[in-house]
Amino acid sequence: MKVRISRTVLDAIRSHAAADAPREACGLLFGTAELVDAAMAAINVADDPERHFEIDPATLFAAIRAARAGGAKLAGYYHSHPNGRAEPSATDQAMAAPDGKLWLIVAGGAVTGWRAEPDGFTSVEID
Numbered sequence: 001m002k003v004r005i006s007r008t009v010l011d012a013i014r015s016h017a018a019a020d021a022p023r024e025a026c027g028l029l030f031g032t033a034e035l036v037d038a039a040m041a042a043i044n045v046a047d048d049p050e051r052h053f054e055i056d057p058a059t060l061f062a063a064i065r066a067a068r069a070g071g072a073k074l075a076g077y078y079h080s081h082p083n084g085r086a087e088p089s090a091t092d093q094a095m096a097a098p099d100g101k102l103w104l105i106v107a108g109g110a111v112t113g114w115r116a117e118p119d120g121f122t123s124v125e126i127d
Contacts, residue, residue: 001122001125002034002125003033003036004127005036005104006036009036009037009038009039012039013039014109016041016080020082021080021082022050023082024046024051024052024080024082025044025053025079025080026041026042026054026080027042027055027078028055028059028060028077028078029074029102030063031073032073033075036075036076038072042055042060043056043059045057053080075101077101077103078104078111079103079104079105079106080107081106086107086112087112087114088105092105092121093121096116098116098118100115100116102115102124103121111126113126
C-alpha cells in the first residue's frame with residue numbers, strides 16, 4: 001500500500017519533531033487513506049514525554065467533531081522517536097487501535113508510514 005504526502009507536510013512534521021526533541025512530538029494527519037494533505041501539531045500530554053506520547057485529548061476530540069461536521073477527515077497520527085528508530089515500538093504496538101489509520105513515525109529525519117491493523121502494524125510506502 002502507498003500513501004501520497006506533500007513535501008510541505010513532511011517538512012512540517014520533521015520540523016515539529018526536531019523542535020520538540022528530546023520530547024516525542026505528536027500530531028494529527030488529515031486527508032484520506034491514499035492522500036495526506038495536512039498535518040496539525042498537538043501537545044504531548046504523556047506522563048513521560050521523552051519516552052512516550054499521548055495526543056492532547058481535547059485536540060483529538062475537536063478534530064473528530066470537526067470531521068463529523070464536514071471538516072477535514074482524520075487520516076491518522078504522527079509521532080517521533082527522538083532516540084529510537086522510525087518504526088513502531090512495543091508500546092506503539094500495544095497502544096494502537098486496529099482501526100486502519102495511518103501512523104507516521106519520525107526518527108533521525110526519516111519518516112516511515114504504518115497502518116494500524118488487527119494483526120499489528122503494516123508498512124506503508126510514502127510517495
